[in-house]
Amino acid sequence: MTRRVLIVGTGLIGGSIGLALRAAAFSGEIVGTGPTAKTLETAQNLGAIDRWHARDTADAAAADADVIVLAGPVLSILDWMQRLAPALAPHQLVTDVGSTKVQIAELAAKLGYNQPGKARFLPGHPMAGKESGGAALAEAALFQNAMWLFTPLDESAHPLEAEWREWVAKFGARTMDLDPARHDEICAWVSHLPQMLSTALAALLEETFSSDPARRDEIAAIGGRALRETTRLGASPYSMWRDIALSNTEPIAATLEALEQRLAHLRENLRAPGLKEEFRLANQFRSRRE
Numbered sequence: 001m002t003r004r005v006l007i008v009g010t011g012l013i014g015g016s017i018g019l020a021l022r023a024a025a026f027s028g029e030i031v032g033t034g035p036t037a038k039t040l041e042t043a044q045n046l047g048a049i050d051r052w053h054a055r056d057t058a059d060a061a062a063a064d065a066d067v068i069v070l071a072g073p074v075l076s077i078l079d080w081m082q083r084l085a086p087a088l089a090p091h092q093l094v095t096d097v098g099s100t101k102v103q104i105a106e107l108a109a110k111l112g113y114n115q116p117g118k119a120r121f122l123p124g125h126p127m128a129g130k131e132s133g134g135a136a137l138a139e140a141a142l143f144q145n146a147m148w149l150f151t152p153l154d155e156s157a158h159p160l161e162a163e164w165r166e167w168v169a170k171f172g173a174r175t176m177d178l179d180p181a182r183h184d185e186i187c188a189w190v191s192h193l194p195q196m197l198s199t200a201l202a203a204l205l206e207e208t209f210s211s212d213p214a215r216r217d218e219i220a221a222i223g224g225r226a227l228r229e230t231t232r233l234g235a236s237p238y239s240m241w242r243d244i245a246l247s248n249t250e251p252i253a254a255t256l257e258a259l260e261q262r263l264a265h266l267r268e269n270l271r272a273p274g275l276k277e278e279f280r281l282a283n284q285f286r287s288r289r290e
Contacts, residue, residue, distance in 0.1 A: 002163055003028040006065035008058065008080055009035050010043035012130060013097050014071030015138030017171075018048030023127065023140035024170035033058040034072070042135040059087050067164060070096040074243035078107055081121075085111040088119035093160035094120045099187065099240075100247040101180040103153045114153045122161045125183065126173060127191070131235040144172035151180040157173040188251035192244060195233050196256060199241075204235030 005021065007014045010032040017289070018030045032040050032049035053061040062068050062084050070077045077098045078168065088094065098104050104123050108114070113121035128146035130137055148168050152161070168175060201224040208214045219227075245252060271273045 002026075002066040002160075003107055004031065004065045004067075005029070006031045006033065006058075006061050007049060008033050008062075008068065008070045009069070009072035009076065010040055010049060010052070010138075012133040012135070012137050012142075013126065013128070014069065015043045015046060015048040015135040015142065016099075016128075016142040017069055017071060018043065019046065019140035020143055020171040021167065022047060024167060026167070028066075031061050033061055045137065045139065046138060048135065048138055048156075051193045053202065058085065063087050063089075065094060067160070068092065068094045070094065070098070072260050073240050074098045074100055074103070074247045076243075077104060081107055081111060081113075085113065085119070090117055090119060091160075092119040093122060093158075093164060094119055095124045095164055097124060097126055099125060099191070099244045101125060101149075101178075101183045103247050105151055105153060105180040105200050106155055114156075120158055120160050121153060122164060123151045123153070123180065124168075125151075125187075128169075128173075131232060133237055133240065142171070143168070146173050148173040148175050149183055150175060150177050152177060184248050185251050188248055188255050192248060192252045193255040193259060195236060195241060197259065198231055198233035199236070202231040205231070222230050 005018075005028065007018055007027070007030065009017065011034075014032070014034075016031070021030060029051075030049045032043050032052040033055060034040055034052075035055055036054075037054070040049070041044060043049045068084065068088075070080050072080070077096045081104070082095070096104060101123050102113070108121040108123065112118045126143055126146055126148045128142050128148075130142075136287075148171075150165070165175060205219065209219050265274065267276060269278070
């Protein structure tokens with residue numbers, strides 16, 4: 001039974017996990033750690049954590065926890081996995097919220113997680129978030145109706161993993177298990193490509209109109225819902241997407257290349273029947289989701 005949870009990284013996702021645990025009636029202790037005292041204090045003031053450890057004393061906090069949630073960017077998760085592995089015991093579970101899974105799963109296997117005498121590791125990825133990060137934006141309802149993906153290292157059942165899955169369900173999330181490579185491929189299409197598209201469009205508009213105040217004001221005044229929705233993701237922080245791009249480069253590059261070809265096809269068919277077919281396919285995709 002889980003009595004103490006350590007959340008490594010108490011920003012938007014980590015802080016929301018702490019709040020979701022409390023909202024789901026978790027009665028144990030929630031401890032936080034991370035790179036800055038300011039973020040940890042914010043999380044504590046919100047009630048997401050009960051107390052916190054500075055980064056340099058986090059090893060001791062991890063040794064006392066039943067569940068350790070690695071809630072930072074992907075490269076930070078990889079660093080923490082290596083740092084904590086030697087200090088953990090078989091009765092402990094490590095899980096994460098990283099947006100890519102192949103490198104995480106590979107490192108977990110290399111470090112011996114899930115082997116006899118070692119801690120359990122359950123890679124995870126909640127498909128939830130906001131355009132801006134930070135503990136101040138954390139909320140208990142962030143995972144309501146969201147998909148929480150898992151990429152288990154093996155097929156063996158384990159009570160620690162089963163209990164964490166139960167908590168995720170109590171957060172209001174739906175769950176799905178995927179192979180790590182399949183996870184990264186699908187997320188490149190449904191999450192990473194939309195982000196890159198939004199970023200490219202927002203950057204293009206900024207570069208094209210920022211030096212002309214009159215035209216910039218016209219864009220701001222005339223651009224309506226379509227522009228706001230299409231560029232909304234452009235407000236996302238580079239600090240998070242840098243790690244995603246570095247850890248999922250090939251799948252993202254493949255989707256961008258496919259999109260480039262599709263845009264070229266659209267350009268070539270602006271005055272041809274092919275444009276009608278593109279709209280038919282797009283309408284069909286949307287109708288399947290409604």
